[in-house]
Amino acid sequence: MSFSRSQSRVQVPAALAASQDGDAWRAWTAALPALAKEFLDRWSLRLDGPPAHGAVALVLPVLQAEGPPAVLKLQPVDEETQGEPLALRVWGARHAVALLDSAPDSGVMLLERLDAARSLATVSDGTAALERLSELLAQLAAVPAPAGLRLLSDIARAMIDRVPTYSRSLADPSERRLLATCAAAVRELLDEPGDRLLHWDLHYDNVLAPLPSSQVAGRAPWLAIDPKPLAGDPAFELLPALRNRWDDVITAADVSRAIRHRFHLMTEVIGLDRERAAGWTLGRVLQNCLWDIEDGAVTLQPEQTAIARALLDP
Ligand SMILES: Nc1ncnc2c1ncn2[C@@H]1O[C@H](COP(=O)(O)OP(=O)(O)O)[C@@H](O)[C@H]1O
Ligand SMILES: [Mg+2]
Structure with missing residues (x-):
């Protein structure tokens, strides 16, 4: 059977082009159609449906000349994304x-094509979804990190160093104190930063079911996509799932209790020491808060402070 390489031009979805600001992003999205064409040709691929995207990546469903359905994922190379193939x-x-x-x-x-219509976000039972995600985290974290990834120890030290300067931007003294408390919790853990292969961004949209045709015996029913990997302690992995379906948390009668319920479920299923998990989760809150301050924020996001306070007040 002859295999046609003729392609229609890849269009960058407007929402992806608009998802970030800056000259580097504009230049990358402008070059995307040519980059996609280059790899469609190089790997003998044919487009097979409309593109998908997140906040960063363009994901094109493709057919290979031989082999199962696949997707071509294109994203800018930076310190977060560069470890994904490894x-x-x-x-x-x-x-x-x-x-x-x-x-x-x-x-x-x-990448192998998965069932994009079946992510963990489609599992309506919140407890079941969180259990499945936690089981997956436990499996992923059973694997030691290979050499060459960024290290949680470096990230943690860099965060702590920035706290004194960054917290001066915060208007509310209680938020400045909260940042210092998060930094102190991380400092206590610095001599044991862990050596596992971490995903860093495991939320419900980044967990997909395999296509029925690729579900073989022994394979997990839910699979991780989109890691921004690093080497460290799996206790640093909880925050994305704690924040998932945030409306369910803030409409609870007791917000702190709802957060701790999630935290206890996750630490139980993954088998994490609660104190270490609280410390590294405060570290993850700190990471988000420092990014926000870098972007000009003078107050912390309520969900970050709610998570930190729930874990500090067990
Ligand atoms: N292997 C895959 N099979 C099918 N769809 C995928 C696959 N990988 C990603 N997608 C789709 O593309 C979207 C964005 O991809 P993702 O890898 O999560 O990038 P981003 O960093 O932009 O979130 C996903 O939410 C999903 O809908
Ligand atoms: Mg994603």
Whole structure:
């Protein structure tokens, strides 16, 4: 059977183009159609449906000349994204999407196609969804990190160093104190930063079911996509899921209790020491808060302070 390489031009979805500001982003999105064309040709791929995207990546459903349905994922190369192909290779396909090919310097990967209509976000029972995500985190964190990834120890030290200067931007003294408390909790954990392969961004949209055709015996029913990997303690992994479906938390009669319920469920299923998990989660709150301050914030996001206060007041 002859395989046609003719392609219609790849269109960058307007929402992806508008998802970030700045010249570097504009230049990257402008170059995306040519980059996609280059890799469609290089890997003998044919477009097979409308593109998907998150806040960063363009994901094109494709057919290979031979082999199962796939997607071509294109994203800018930066310190968060550059470890993705390595992490997926090390995890293998059992608990994460299979990596079929990659061009790490270009930020382009060929991935097994999963069922994008079935993410953990579609599991309406909140407890069941959180249990499935936690089981997956436990499996992913069973794997030691390979050399070459960014280290939680470096990230943690850099955060602590920035706190004195950054907290001066905060208008409310109680928020300045909260930032200092988070930094103190992280400082206590610095001599044991962990050595596991961490995903860093495991929320419900980043967990997909395999296509029925690729579900084989022994394979997990839910698979991780989109890691921004680092080496460290799995206790640093909880925040994205604590924040998922935030409306369910803030409409609870007791917000702190609802947060702690999630935290206890996750630490139980993953098998984490609660005190360490609280400390590293405060570290993750700190990371988000410092980013916000860097972007000009003078107050902290209520969800960040709510999570921190719930964990400090057990
Ligand atoms: N392997 C895959 N199979 C099917 N759809 C995918 C796959 N990987 C990503 N997608 C779709 O593309 C979206 C964005 O991809 P993702 O890797 O999460 O990038 P981002 O960093 O932009 O969130 C996902 O939410 C999902 O809908
Ligand atoms: Mg994503």
